[in-house]
Amino acid sequence: MDLGLTTRKAIICASSKGLGKACAIALAKEGCEVVINGRHGESLHETAKEIKSLTGATVIEVVGDVATQEGQRDLFKACPDPDILVTNNHGPAFRDFRELDRNTIIDGVTQNMVTPIELIKAVIDKMVAKKFGRIVNITSTSVYAPIAGLDLSSGARAGLTSFLAGIARTVVADNVTINNLLPGPFLTDRLKQSFAAASEKTGIPVHEIVAKRQTQNPAKRFGNPEEFGHACAFLCSTKSGFITGQNLIIDGGAYLSAF
Missing domain, CATH: 1.10.287 (Helix Hairpins)
Known part of the structure; x- marks a missing residue:
């Protein structure tokens, strides 16, 4: 299936490894120019070389923490007008909630809720103006099925999900979609x-x-991260314009629900 992504420009946050990297590879294979991001320059550069070798795509490296204003500034300096935005960020470490102090809680909410919202605010009107935009947020199945010790991560990502649910309905008529990918055990x-x-x-x-x-x-x-990347590429494609405000669970059936 031709996903209609040739020449599209994509920013994939926190993509030097893991599921973010899998999304970057999948989008590059579909013909996107990809901007990849990570906090560690050496591993990011290795990922860029790997993606170029696999796909021949244009790959732009942006070293920085996407949760900071400087990191976001550098991302949009490298790609001021993306067609695709994949938000992703590392989450808080496993920790009993009793051990959380105020600053730790604020940091967790900033990483996994505030940061994606800031990034989306920066791109959404430009996407609306050109009548194409795909926004995919990598969250977690813990939004639906909480995991003890990941309470801060679950809460912040659930907040993001609810925050964006209404916003997604306001821009879909302009061919801009906002969806969430919820990984299970990869x-x-x-x-x-x-x-x-x-x-x-x-x-x-x-x-x-x-x-x-x-x-x-x-x-x-x-799960194989490649499977996750394929799902991301489809949600970013021209074929998915009637899908918005949705949470796609990718977990091998681990989340038990009929609906």
């Missing part, structure tokens, strides 16, 4: 960190925890 660094934390807490070897978690998923495996 074998990313963050999931590996959770296994290590669980092992340290319980004394159970990491490989046993991994094996058990896989068997608990209806799919009997963890």
Whole structure:
């Protein structure tokens, strides 16, 4: 299927690794010029080389923390008028909510709610003016099914989901869509960190925890980041203009719900 993305310009936040990187690769394969972002220049540069090698696409590297004004300024300096915006950011570490202080809570909300809103504000009117725009937010299935220890992350992302639900309906007539991708268990660094934390807490070897978690998923495996990237590319495509304000769960069936 031709997704109609050739020559489109895409900003993918926090894309030096993990699911953000998978989205950048998928969009580059569809012919997008991609702006990738990360806080560590060396790993970002390695990712840029990999994407260029795989796809031949134009790849622009922007080193910086997207949660800061400086980071956002540099992103939009590199790509002032994106057709596609994929918001993503690292989330707060696993922590009992009793250990959270005020500053930690504010930082978590800034990273996972305020920052995407700021980025969307910066691009949405330009998208409306040219009658094309695709905004995809990478959130989490914990928005629907809270995970103990990730309460701050879940709360901030749920706030983002509700904040944008009404806004999505105000711009869809101008062919601008806003949707959310909710990843479940993909074998990313963050999931590996959770296994290590669980092992340290319980004394159970990491490989046993991994094996058990896989068997608990209806799919009997963890997700491949490439699968996530394909879903992102479709939501960014010209084929998806009638889909907006939606939360697409990608978790191998782990979230149990008929609706």
